[in-house]
Amino acid sequence: MTTIIRGGTVVNADRAFRADVLCDGDKIVAVGEQLDAPAHATVIDASGQYIMPGGIDTHTHMQLPFMGTVTADDFFTGTAAGLAGGTTTIMDFVIPNPQQSLLEAYHMWRGWAARSAGDYTFHVAVTWWSDKVHEEMATLVRDHGVNSFKHFMAYKNAIMADDETLVKSFTRALELGAIPTVHAENGELVFQLQQDLLKKGITGPSAHPLSRPPEVEAEAANRAIAIANVLGTPVYIVHVSCAESLDAISRARAKGQRVYGEALAGHLVIDDSVYQSADLEFARGHVMSPPFRSKHHQAALWQGLRGGNLHTTATDHCTFCAEQKAAGQDDFTKIPNGCGGVEDRMSVVWDAGVNSGLLTPSEFVRVTSTNAAQIFNMYPRKGVVAVGADADLVVWDPEGTRTISASTQFAKGGFNVFEGRTVKGIPSHTLHAGQVVFAKGELRAVEGAGRHVDRPAFTKTHA
Numbered sequence: 001m002t003t004i005i006r007g008g009t010v011v012n013a014d015r016a017f018r019a020d021v022l023c024d025g026d027k028i029v030a031v032g033e034q035l036d037a038p039a040h041a042t043v044i045d046a047s048g049q050y051i052m053p054g055g056i057d058t059h060t061h062m063q064l065p066f067m068g069t070v071t072a073d074d075f076f077t078g079t080a081a082g083l084a085g086g087t088t089t090i091m092d093f094v095i096p097n098p099q100q101s102l103l104e105a106y107h108m109w110r111g112w113a114a115r116s117a118g119d120y121t122f123h124v125a126v127t128w129w130s131d132k133v134h135e136e137m138a139t140l141v142r143d144h145g146v147n148s149f150k151h152f153m154a155y156k157n158a159i160m161a162d163d164e165t166l167v168k169s170f171t172r173a174l175e176l177g178a179i180p181t182v183h184a185e186n187g188e189l190v191f192q193l194q195q196d197l198l199k200k201g202i203t204g205p206s207a208h209p210l211s212r213p214p215e216v217e218a219e220a221a222n223r224a225i226a227i228a229n230v231l232g233t234p235v236y237i238v239h240v241s242c243a244e245s246l247d248a249i250s251r252a253r254a255k256g257q258r259v260y261g262e263a264l265a266g267h268l269v270i271d272d273s274v275y276q277s278a279d280l281e282f283a284r285g286h287v288m289s290p291p292f293r294s295k296h297h298q299a300a301l302w303q304g305l306r307g308g309n310l311h312t313t314a315t316d317h318c319t320f321c322a323e324q325k326a327a328g329q330d331d332f333t334k335i336p337n338g339c340g341g342v343e344d345r346m347s348v349v350w351d352a353g354v355n356s357g358l359l360t361p362s363e364f365v366r367v368t369s370t371n372a373a374q375i376f377n378m379y380p381r382k383g384v385v386a387v388g389a390d391a392d393l394v395v396w397d398p399e400g401t402r403t404i405s406a407s408t409q410f411a412k413g414g415f416n417v418f419e420g421r422t423v424k425g426i427p428s429h430t431l432h433a434g435q436v437v438f439a440k441g442e443l444r445a446v447e448g449a450g451r452h453v454d455r456p457a458f459t460k461t462h463a
């Protein structure tokens with residue numbers, strides 16, 4: 001398969017320039033003006049459009065068994081929805097149950113992910129500690145292309161990692177050249193606040209944000225950063241949702257600590273008024289952790305992205321349908337936590353970020369693709385339009401518009417937190433591994449065409 005994309009403006013994180021892009025097989029083989037192409041090459045006209053590296057969503061949960069159910073999108077439907085939105089690689093999570101072998105869980109997730117239409121790679125969660133976990137972390141790094149480990153500081157009585165686990169796992173990650181990541185919320189405080197609210201008879205979804213105020217997130221972010229500082233390891237904080245957590249990251253970075261932060265498309269544009277809706281199905285549909293916050297926090301997140309203290313954008317794509325969410329109709333603590341977005345992130349961030357002047361197109365590429373590739377050691381295979389990189393590309397129409405709706409989305413679950421939002425800036429074409437998988441609204445995702453992306457350990461100099 002040979003494809004030439006002609007007449008567009010290539011946008012990388014470092015610069016934008018006029019060039020054609022020639023892809024042969026699954027690689028980019030030439031980038032330059034007026035390129036020659038073989039007669040049989042497929043030609044895509046990108047005049048008036050941008051050619052950008054395919055998006056990397058650093059945080060998804062396809063086919064996740066969670067809170068007594070399984071997410072609506074599996075690895076095929078979820079990655080296909082990503083391709084429709086210009087995301088060509090997802091970073092998903094292997095989440096072993098406490099006492100379960102990390103390797104056993106990893107192989108289970110790899111089996112599920114074999115159906116993916118786009119590329120995928122895994123962070124592996126450390127949910128408990130033992131000598132076996134210590135050994136299996138090494139096997140995952142050396143033999144299975146894993147270089148990031150996740151720690152849930154929330155979800156008490158389920159997958160929460162206590163301080164002993166954090167300290168031991170961060171230490172081990174550093175030894176192995178892997179990066180620890182955290183879901184920063186103090187799980188003890190969340191549990192206590194949930195019980196207090198239930199005792200007062202406050203059982204609906206409006207209680208969800210009350211049980212997870214910004215201080216609960218900030219305490220955990222500060223703790224994870226402090227632990228990483230003492231141990232001398234970098235740390236990556238997923239779904240930073242509030243100004244207080246961002247302040248913790250900014251303070252640490254100002255002192256030279258290597259701390260990275262991720263913002264979710266949803267946290268950037270949706271506010272906490274959704275939990276006050278009289279339509280309880282709608283309110284439950286927005287229950288995720290950390291919750292949506294006020295506009296003050298949204299403004300802080302944009303500042304963090306622009307100022308370089310937040311590095312990636314993701315979705316935490318974790319879809320549940322209304323029936324699944326209804327498990328918590330009498331008790332908000334039983335509402336499966338999670339929302340979608342993998343199909344919408346690129347357009348939402350472009351529309352709210354670039355069209356408003358908050359981000360330049362190159363900054364957009366940095367926070368939707370390049371930084372993710374660099375932080376998680378996929379660069380320059382991913383994250384850049386350059387000779388030798390994977391031919392994962394999005395041809396971006398800055399004038400194209402789409403009104404986001406569950407009724408027209410490819411993702412499953414029948415709900416969309418961005419419902420009714422009209423975005424300007426959409427993919428006209430997505431290429432994955434050199435194949436045109438999305439063209440002007442038509443999705444051509446192929447089940448099983450996605451590849452696992454091995455991510456080697458960092459050299460010792462990284463920490």
Ligand code: URP
Binds near residue numbers: 061183287289316337
């Ligand atoms: O509510 C969320 N975010 N669900 C998915 C699991 C997690 O915490 O990332």
Ligand code: ZN
Binds near residue numbers: 103107
């Ligand atoms: Zn194995």
Ligand code: ZN
Binds near residue numbers: 239
């Ligand atoms: Zn989380």
Ligand code: ZN
Binds near residue numbers: 061
């Ligand atoms: Zn998550």
